[in-house]
Amino acid sequence: MNDKQKVALITGITGQDGAYLAELLLEKGYKVHGIKRRSSLFNTDRIDHLYEDPHTQDPQLILHFGDMTDSMNLTRIIQETQPDEIYNLAAMSHVKVSFDTPEYTANADGIGTLRILEAIRFLGLEKKTRVYQASTSELYGLVQAVPQTETTPFYPRSPYAVAKMYAYWITVNYREAYNIFACNGILFNHESPLRGETFVTRKITRAASKIALGLQDCLYLGNLDSKRDWGHAKDYVRMMWMILQADEAEDWVIATGVTTTVREFVRMAFSYVGFDLRFEGEGVYELGILDGIDQEKYIQATGQVPNTQQLEMIGKPLIHVDPAYFRPTEVDLLIGDATKAREKLGWTPDYDLNDLVYDMMQSDVALFLRDLYLKEGGHKILIQAE
Ligand code: NDP
Ligand code: GDR
Structure with missing residues (x-):
């Protein structure tokens, strides 16, 4: 050694x-x-x-x-x-x-x-x-x-x-x-394809993938108005290491400096698969309705053409609010200033929010395409192999 x-x-x-x-x-x-x-x-x-x-x-x-x-x-x-x-x-x-x-x-x-x-x-x-x-x-x-x-x-x-x-x-x-x-x-919040399934970003990217592939009907969420400063976990662990290599022991803010609502994150995730969402109503009555499907985007994301099941979802609510996900006390707005980390340690993130959503959606669509494949074809393939 x-x-x-x-x-x-x-x-x-x-x-x-x-x-x-x-x-x-x-x-x-x-x-x-x-x-x-x-x-x-x-x-x-x-x-x-x-x-x-x-x-x-x-x-x-x-x-x-x-x-x-x-x-x-x-x-x-x-x-x-x-x-x-x-x-x-x-x-x-x-x-x-x-x-x-x-x-x-x-x-x-x-x-x-x-x-x-x-x-x-x-x-x-x-x-x-x-x-x-x-x-x-x-x-x-x-x-x-x-x-x-x-x-x-x-x-x-x-x-x-x-x-x-x-x-x-x-x-x-x-x-x-x-x-x-x-x-x-x-x-500040950092996400990735490895994010736990019950945190809001991963819950959304999993649901957007499953709904687009016909494996789930709709998604229930809590507070759509809360704003978070979302970065990519890969950028943030790099900074953890840099913090311990610094000359002096100090405390550091790590953030992107951009804040986004949960609602906007939903829109971005669904847009990756060509699903165009429009939000109507307020509070617990708010709904995210499918306005249309961009076929080219859908094909690019899933490798498939939208079938009648997907096309019939147009005009239907895909996002519902469930107060069960509200917190007794909420943190409404987070937006961080990582100037100190940037100036003293030279840290800058490689990923912005678009890259993050892309990375998570790409990974979850691939994950659920495997499920779809097994659901639709796995049984047949097993029989053929016997
Ligand atoms: P995760 O929930 O993905 O991972 C938490 C880890 O802690 C898991 O390995 C879990 O084990 C382990 N763990 C939980 N309880 C215990 C325990 N009693 N004894 C030993 N291990 C335990 O969190 P993240 O990776 O996202 O976050 C890492 C840390 O950073 C956490 O402390 C979190 O609070 C903090 N943080 C996270 C942010 C984020 O946006 N991700 C932002 C700011 C801070 P198991 O796999 O068995 O559950
Ligand atoms: P957070 O992350 O509480 O910021 O803590 P989470 O993704 O759970 O919530 C972010 C915001 O989304 C709202 N929200 C929902 N949240 C969840 N989990 N599920 C829902 O259905 C839902 N609908 C709306 C929440 O109310 C909240 O406002 C994360 C964790 O990683 C902490 O460990 C870490 O310290 C902080 O980020 C920074």
């Missing part, structure tokens, strides 16, 4: 960001340790392409069972792996779900961060181990000022955001009290 090889530990390696970050660090020649939770089904889909059989000599990606709520486990893993860099990405990351599981969210997202920092102190790794904390634009919550920067006051609006607020400040505190190179990345 190369003596100078850097060692990273990623909590939350099985999530969207963990998967992209692991890929990036392996490309950079790191040895990567990841913490995964025990589950009754395989939960490593996003990193299966990086997985190495532990029986191979000197594997570069090593997974450990663990949990953010288990101090002993985290301390032991940090002791065994002696990481140069820890990326603390593990969290119960769904804002709406945090209203249902507030205590668990506080434990995993808030105290979990303390457990990592305390382990570093307990093991005497203050000078060796740098820590990246996955902080969030949800900290800004109720809008105090826009665009939001590193100095905009926080006003969290969910149990998730309050837990992340504790994690933010305990990271700052351990940096100041014990001189640990610990940094917060205040990341």
Whole structure:
């Protein structure tokens, strides 16, 4: 093994960001340790392409069972792996779900961060181990000022955001009290084809793909008016790494500076498959109606000609509002200013919102074309093969 090889530990390696970050660090020649939770089904889909059989000599990606709520486990893993860099990405990351599981969210997202920092102190790794904390634009919550920067006051609006607020400040505190190179990345929403299926962008790109292919009738959403600053996860994990390579430990806003409503994201996603939507009505009575289908776009996106089932959807509502998806307290508007990251670290995103929607739609249409193929032809193919 190369003596100078850097060692990273990623909590939350099985999530969207963990998967992209692991890929990036392996490309950079790191040895990567990841913490995964025990589950009754395989939960490593996003990193299966990086997985190495532990029986191979000197594997570069090593997974450990663990949990953010288990101090002993985290301390032991940090002791065994002696990481140069820890990326603390593990969290119960769904804002709406945090209203249902507030205590668990506080434990995993808030105290979990303390457990990592305390382990570093307990093991005497203050000078060796740098820590990246996955902080969030949800900290800004109720809008105090826009665009939001590193100095905009926080006003969290969910149990998730309050837990992340504790994690933010305990990271700052351990940096100041014990001189640990610990940094917060205040990341605005970032999405990708690997995004969890219940976050709004992925819910929309999956539904737009399935509806276009005749595999789903309509889509129920919550607040269509809320505005988010959406970037691509690949750009954002690059910045996580840059934050830990900086000369000084600081906190950084990462955002695109462009904000868009959920409604507009819906329109963009459906437009990829040639579906032209018009929105009518207000509040819970708002509907997204199919105005027409651009055949050329449809063929380009799906490789198929729209059939009677698709053409009969014209004039029908495809988008409905369901108040079940409303949050008790909402974050209405997020728009970030990443000037500091751009000027001090030279970070600029490669993807804009159009590229992001394109990437997600391309991936989901391909995914559901496979489903359609199996539904329509798979059975026949099996019979032919017998
Ligand atoms: P995901 O929800 O995709 O991934 C979360 C990861 O944390 C998963 O690997 C999950 O494991 C793991 N995890 C959850 N609870 C625990 C626990 N108790 N112990 C150990 N592991 C746990 O999130 P993202 O990849 O999108 O986000 C990464 C981090 O960045 C999170 O902390 C999130 O809050 C934060 N963040 C995300 C933003 C975004 O827009 N994506 C923006 C700002 C911050 P499993 O796979 O088993 O569920
Ligand atoms: P967010 O992401 O809460 O910003 O947190 P999410 O995609 O869940 O919601 C974005 C906005 O869309 C509205 N919305 C819906 N949301 C969901 N999930 N499902 C719906 O059907 C729906 N309809 C409308 C929401 O009300 C909200 O306004 C994400 C997570 O990744 C956090 O972990 C991270 O910290 C922040 O981004 C930055």
